[in-house]
Amino acid sequence: MGFMDKVKEQAASAASAAKDAAAKGQAKVGEIQAKRGADGVLRQLGLAAYLQTQNRAPASTEADIEKYIETLKAYEAENGELSATEDSSN
Secondary structure (H helix, E strand, O other), X not given: OOHHHHHHHHHHHHHHHHHHHHHHHHHHHHHHHHHHHHHHHHHHHXXXXXXXXXXXXXXXXXXXXXXXXXXXXXXXXXXXXXXXXXXXXX
């Protein structure tokens, strides 16, 4: 194997490693965005529940709660179950 063949092989290997790292980074970004979305839905769900207990909820609250729950079920189907012990600061 000549010198140029070795250089080409190493370059291909480096390119492959860079593509793999980029794909992993993109997947992590996707995970973080999905978690932030779920956190927002959980906040809205909590607010709706609180307003119900204070008799200040708008008439659409029941429908909104159902929508939030369905959204969270879809999140869990894609990302695994939510946990009460998860750190929300991520």
